[in-house]
Amino acid sequence: MSAIMIVLDGIADRPLKELNGKTVLEVAQIPNLHRVAKNGMLGIFDPLNVPGRRAGSDTAHLSILGYDPYEVYTGRGPIEVAGTGIKLEKGDVSLRCNYCTVDEKFTLLNRTAGYIREGIDELEKAINEEINLSDHDVQFTFRNGADYRCVLHFRGKGLSANITDTDPWKEGAKILESQSKDGMPESIKTSALVNEFVKKSYEVLNNHPVNVSRRKQGKPPGNLIMPRGAGNTPEFENFYEKWKLKGAVIAGISLIKGLGALMGMDIIEVPGATGYIDSDFMAKGQKAIEILSQYDFVLVHIEGTDEVSHDHMIKEKIETLERIDLMIGWVFDHLPDNTFLIILSDHTTSSALGKHTADPPPIMIFGPGIFKDDVQLFTEREARKGMLHRIKANEIIPILLDYMNKTTKFGA
Amino acid sequence: MSAIMIVLDGIADRPLKELNGKTVLEVAQIPNLHRVAKNGMLGIFDPLNVPGRRAGSDTAHLSILGYDPYEVYTGRGPIEVAGTGIKLEKGDVSLRCNYCTVDEKFTLLNRTAGYIREGIDELEKAINEEINLSDHDVQFTFRNGADYRCVLHFRGKGLSANITDTDPWKEGAKILESQSKDGMPESIKTSALVNEFVKKSYEVLNNHPVNVSRRKQGKPPGNLIMPRGAGNTPEFENFYEKWKLKGAVIAGISLIKGLGALMGMDIIEVPGATGYIDSDFMAKGQKAIEILSQYDFVLVHIEGTDEVSHDHMIKEKIETLERIDLMIGWVFDHLPDNTFLIILSDHTTSSALGKHTADPPPIMIFGPGIFKDDVQLFTEREARKGMLHRIKANEIIPILLDYMNKTTKFGA
Numbered sequence: 001m002s003a004i005m006i007v008l009d010g011i012a013d014r015p016l017k018e019l020n021g022k023t024v025l026e027v028a029q030i031p032n033l034h035r036v037a038k039n040g041m042l043g044i045f046d047p048l049n050v051p052g053r054r055a056g057s058d059t060a061h062l063s064i065l066g067y068d069p070y071e072v073y074t075g076r077g078p079i080e081v082a083g084t085g086i087k088l089e090k091g092d093v094s095l096r097c098n099y100c101t102v103d104e105k106f107t108l109l110n111r112t113a114g115y116i117r118e119g120i121d122e123l124e125k126a127i128n129e130e131i132n133l134s135d136h137d138v139q140f141t142f143r144n145g146a147d148y149r150c151v152l153h154f155r156g157k158g159l160s161a162n163i164t165d166t167d168p169w170k171e172g173a174k175i176l177e178s179q180s181k182d183g184m185p186e187s188i189k190t191s192a193l194v195n196e197f198v199k200k201s202y203e204v205l206n207n208h209p210v211n212v213s214r215r216k217q218g219k220p221p222g223n224l225i226m227p228r229g230a231g232n233t234p235e236f237e238n239f240y241e242k243w244k245l246k247g248a249v250i251a252g253i254s255l256i257k258g259l260g261a262l263m264g265m266d267i268i269e270v271p272g273a274t275g276y277i278d279s280d281f282m283a284k285g286q287k288a289i290e291i292l293s294q295y296d297f298v299l300v301h302i303e304g305t306d307e308v309s310h311d312h313m314i315k316e317k318i319e320t321l322e323r324i325d326l327m328i329g330w331v332f333d334h335l336p337d338n339t340f341l342i343i344l345s346d347h348t349t350s351s352a353l354g355k356h357t358a359d360p361p362p363i364m365i366f367g368p369g370i371f372k373d374d375v376q377l378f379t380e381r382e383a384r385k386g387m388l389h390r391i392k393a394n395e396i397i398p399i400l401l402d403y404m405n406k407t408t409k410f411g412a
Numbered sequence: 413m414s415a416i417m418i419v420l421d422g423i424a425d426r427p428l429k430e431l432n433g434k435t436v437l438e439v440a441q442i443p444n445l446h447r448v449a450k451n452g453m454l455g456i457f458d459p460l461n462v463p464g465r466r467a468g469s470d471t472a473h474l475s476i477l478g479y480d481p482y483e484v485y486t487g488r489g490p491i492e493v494a495g496t497g498i499k500l501e502k503g504d505v506s507l508r509c510n511y512c513t514v515d516e517k518f519t520l521l522n523r524t525a526g527y528i529r530e531g532i533d534e535l536e537k538a539i540n541e542e543i544n545l546s547d548h549d550v551q552f553t554f555r556n557g558a559d560y561r562c563v564l565h566f567r568g569k570g571l572s573a574n575i576t577d578t579d580p581w582k583e584g585a586k587i588l589e590s591q592s593k594d595g596m597p598e599s600i601k602t603s604a605l606v607n608e609f610v611k612k613s614y615e616v617l618n619n620h621p622v623n624v625s626r627r628k629q630g631k632p633p634g635n636l637i638m639p640r641g642a643g644n645t646p647e648f649e650n651f652y653e654k655w656k657l658k659g660a661v662i663a664g665i666s667l668i669k670g671l672g673a674l675m676g677m678d679i680i681e682v683p684g685a686t687g688y689i690d691s692d693f694m695a696k697g698q699k700a701i702e703i704l705s706q707y708d709f710v711l712v713h714i715e716g717t718d719e720v721s722h723d724h725m726i727k728e729k730i731e732t733l734e735r736i737d738l739m740i741g742w743v744f745d746h747l748p749d750n751t752f753l754i755i756l757s758d759h760t761t762s763s764a765l766g767k768h769t770a771d772p773p774p775i776m777i778f779g780p781g782i783f784k785d786d787v788q789l790f791t792e793r794e795a796r797k798g799m800l801h802r803i804k805a806n807e808i809i810p811i812l813l814d815y816m817n818k819t820t821k822f823g824a
Contacts, residue, residue: 369762409467
């Protein structure tokens with residue numbers, strides 16, 4: 001028995017004025033999601049296991065996969081870094097960064113270097129080749145993420161993530177010096193390394209041909225790397241050790257790939273998976289079915305729905321969901337016997353606020369032994385009437401394991 | 413005000429192919445259970461207080477009666493022993509045993525001595541009379557349970573249950589020597605006593621007339637006692653002290669009698685209560701009504717429904733339930749005023765798997781002050797729509813105490 005879990009990031013919403021008090025799930029044409037609902041068991045769940053707490057996608061996924069985010073989460077930095085393919089070790093320090101634009105006095109002029117995209121491969125290469133840190137016991141790796149986003153990773157003895165950010169979050173302000181938060185030698189050393197890296201990034205980037213060309217085109221140059229959110233390597237129990245499920249992750253964004261990698265799951269690349277609404281959803285669903293025979297648990301993560309919610313793009317959220325629904329239909333039609341299908345939203349994202357909210361999102365489970373309940377629609381309002389009632393995110397995998405008959409009883 | 417709680421062990425099930433996706437509760441003719449449902453308040457509950465965990469009948473009952481099984485449960489052995497009427501004390505070690513068949517080299521030939529039943533009273537007597545342990549500071553008591561099942565109890569100074577089993581679980585294998593798990597003198601002493609008892613049981617039993625006669629009939633002799641599952645005496649808080657309810661237990665099986673005895677409840681014997689589907693259910697229900705004036709809380713446990721579920725006997729599960737329903741009707745019709753009736757399944761037993769599963773079973777409460785909710789049927793699917801929602805097993809007694817007006821408020 002195996003299972004596919006499809007997470008529609010932030011698809012759950014609040015009632016929207018623009019939709020006459022209905023949600024995106026309630027107005028979109030999604031016959032296939034409703035078909036799964038008719039045949040499955042529904043409910044709602046609290047992403048952080050208690051009502052009223054807003055979850056990030058990372059903490060929600062940790063919780064859904066049965067980990068306690070309050071215990072194991074060390075920040076987004078290390079997860080993003082792991083998602084770029086770097087194998088993190090204990091003692092490493094990981095940071096998220098932006099390419100940004102500064103003047104010669106390190107005044108921040110543009111936090112994203114004008115959403116820089118072209119030429120970043122060359123900039124990445126130059127940084128890794130030309131920067132040498134004065135402390136030769138510490139190695140760094142710099143990697144591009146999507147567009148202006150990038151990551152910085154340090155490995156060496158005596159490092160600590162207990163340091164402040166360089167990002168002032170405000171254009172017109174000076175780039176901050178990273179500082180030790182605790183006065184310990186490890187964090188003093190690490191903050192000095194970060195500051196050295198930042199200065200040297202300017203030396204490498206400011207007159208790099210890519211930036212010379214950007215200036216000519218009137219675009220802000222990506223002439224400095226601005227790190228923030230330093231984090232230690234989290235210690236996630238291996239997913240297989242924890243649940244005895246051989247797991248794989250299909251995702252477009254490095255955050256979810258990183259979570260999977262840190263849990264020891266296989267990361268399956270799918271051409272066309274972008275992490276945005278232009279992603280090839282069908283390819284992701286087809287890949288899940290294709291690899292199912294090699295795994296017990298395949299997580300398919302769809303990011304685009306959350307992105308457009310943050311940007312208040314209701315129409316695009318509906319259209320994206322309707323395209324996703326076609327993939328759901330294909331997966332449902334090609335689901336082998338003895339396979340479970342779980343579909344859920346990892347958290348609610350209010351398209352009105354452009355933010356994650358704490359409303360408990362819907363979940364549905366289909367598969368052998370599952371009760372069909374009365375619920376006919378995969379919507380926030382209907383899912384709440386389902387047989388699962390209101391559960392906690394960290395109860396989802398145990399419930400699945402019970403249906404997969406992979407659990408033992410306590411007692412006689 | 414008093415209360416009768418009727419536990420239909422393992423009556424909750426999953427949708428069954430053989431019943432066109434319905435459950436036993438959904439197809440059986442049970443007008444009386446549905447009559448209680450129409451007049452009561454329904455819900456579902458998680459036997460181990462969290463979704464997704466499979467409970468045994470012992471741990472589920474502990475939880476339902478408000479005890480934390482993760483804290484107080486020390487295994488099935490001591491509970492079974494207590495259920496045979498032995499009054500356990502702190503420091504005792506209790507084991508479950510089988511009569512089994514071995515050859516002269518202690519190779520296990522038959523784990524149940526061919527489901528031995530006849531003559532076991534004589535064998536029990538011989539063991540207790542003829543075996544003398546070399547350590548005269550330790551007393552043992554040996555008692556028959558049902559059929560080939562029996563129990564062994566040690567009392568004396570310096571004993572420990574931290575020892576391994578003698579049961580290899582596989583016919584053709586040698587009977588195992590019990591060994592200390594921790595290398596401490598207490599467990600070394602106890603394992604030696606167990607091994608001595610096992611050897612001496614062979615000396616007493618092998619040529620016992622009962623076994624001579626069985627051999628002549630071509631039946632495997634019950635020529636060795638094979639202990640397993642050693643457990644220390646659990647420390648259950650006294651039920652009356654805990655809840656201020658004077659309690660009684662009506663049950664056919666020693667497991668539930670033992671739980672009641674260890675909680676200090678009175679164990680009420682009912683002629684014809686067998687712990688199987690041939691039990692006199694009506695006699696148990698009538699006894700509950702008969703003794704109600706002397707107690708605040710009477711637990712009636714029905715085992716047969718679970719037994720047939722483990723054996724995939726769907727037809728027998730339905731027939732048994734329909735006979736139980738007649739008893740429910742009688743009890744409901746004879747329920748005195750100011751009396752509560754609680755009916756529940758202690759856990760789900762899937763007749764398809766033949767195993768306990770973690771699906772939350774239904775519960776209903778009838779009595780003064782209780783809301784009648786919309787639910788008309790005592791089934792898994794309908795109970796989930798009731799006013800109790802999804803509760804935890806350890807919340808049942810507090811809810812009952814509230815309706816019995818035996819609780820005080822916290823605050824002013």
